[in-house]
Amino acid sequence: MIKINNLKKSFNSKVVLNGLNLTIEDGKTTVIIGESGCGKTVLLKLLVGFLKPDSGEIYFNQHRIDNIGWKELNKLRRKFTMVFQAPALFDWLTVFENVALPLREHSKLKEKRIIEEVESKLELVGLIGEGNKMPSEISIGMQKRVSLARALIMNPECIFYDEPTTGLDPIIANNIISLFAKFQKTLNTTSLIVSHDIGNVFRIADKVAMMKNGIIISEDSPKEFRKTSDAYIKRFIAHPQDNEMKK
Numbered sequence: 001m002i003k004i005n006n007l008k009k010s011f012n013s014k015v016v017l018n019g020l021n022l023t024i025e026d027g028k029t030t031v032i033i034g035e036s037g038c039g040k041t042v043l044l045k046l047l048v049g050f051l052k053p054d055s056g057e058i059y060f061n062q063h064r065i066d067n068i069g070w071k072e073l074n075k076l077r078r079k080f081t082m083v084f085q086a087p088a089l090f091d092w093l094t095v096f097e098n099v100a101l102p103l104r105e106h107s108k109l110k111e112k113r114i115i116e117e118v119e120s121k122l123e124l125v126g127l128i129g130e131g132n133k134m135p136s137e138i139s140i141g142m143q144k145r146v147s148l149a150r151a152l153i154m155n156p157e158c159i160f161y162d163e164p165t166t167g168l169d170p171i172i173a174n175n176i177i178s179l180f181a182k183f184q185k186t187l188n189t190t191s192l193i194v195s196h197d198i199g200n201v202f203r204i205a206d207k208v209a210m211m212k213n214g215i216i217i218s219e220d221s222p223k224e225f226r227k228t229s230d231a232y233i234k235r236f237i238a239h240p241q242d243n244e245m246k247k
């Protein structure tokens with residue numbers, strides 16, 4: 001379980017997180033929604049240790065992780081993984097080598113086992129047989145799926161996805177969301193998804209949390225969210241594309 005307590009983060013004079021509290025439960029899918037620029041990506045970066053908070057704490061299974069050093073953070077990276085908004089693949093490596101990279105860096109597995117692991121993850125994301133291609137030879141949707149396979153390769157306990165379906169056509173977006181549901185079942189991962197794709201993510205969320213003014217203003221099941229009487233949330237859910245277009 002991840003517990004975020006009173007987290008604050010500012011850049012110069014701009015307050016982004018202003019005492020945010022959130023609990024992310026094991027084996028569940030938590031979805032974060034909120035306007036463009038409200039600090040969703042900053043929150044994910046704080047969770048994986050790419051940024052340090054100004055104050056507040058983050059606990060992972062009762063261990064405080066927001067103030068740990070590089071060595072410990074590296075260990076944690078095997079349990080935690082983040083999939084970025086843009087598919088950050090290495091252009092000069094094949095699809096196979098992109099997915100294999102964390103294993104080559106963090107494990108001592110023999111080549112035969114690496115091949116097995118990579119192929120099983122490529123199969124999971126529907127990319128079996130694409131391993132020899134270069135990132136430039138495949139579509140953006142495929143690149144997103146390669147970055148998912150890479151994120152899954154260390155069998156992480158927690159995955160943080162930043163806008164996994166933005167820029168994808170509705171069919172691929174739907175496929176990616178269905179894949180999450182599949183991971184959840186087969187790998188029992190804890191997922192935190194940031195997304196404007198309300199229709200898709202509400203389908204798989206156990207909990208939705210809405211961010212505004214640097215805090216979580218509401219957390220509930222998708223069903224309860226849809227019944228909200230709050231005018232702001234209502235408008236947000238009804239017209240998610242407006243929120244995305246502010247980018």
Ligand SMILES: Nc1ncnc2c1ncn2[C@@H]1O[C@H](COP(=O)(O)OP(=O)(O)OP(=O)(O)O)[C@@H](O)[C@H]1O
Pocket residue numbers: 011014016034035036037038039040041042043247
């Ligand atoms: N490294 C940084 N230095 C200065 N300001 C930053 C930095 N990272 C983020 N910000 C600012 O923090 C605010 C929140 O940014 P963030 O990327 O978290 O928004 P977001 O909610 O993810 O938006 P979007 O939905 O468009 O991805 C923005 O005003 C952004 O300019």
Ligand SMILES: [Mg+2]
Pocket residue numbers: 040041042085162
């Ligand atoms: Mg963002």
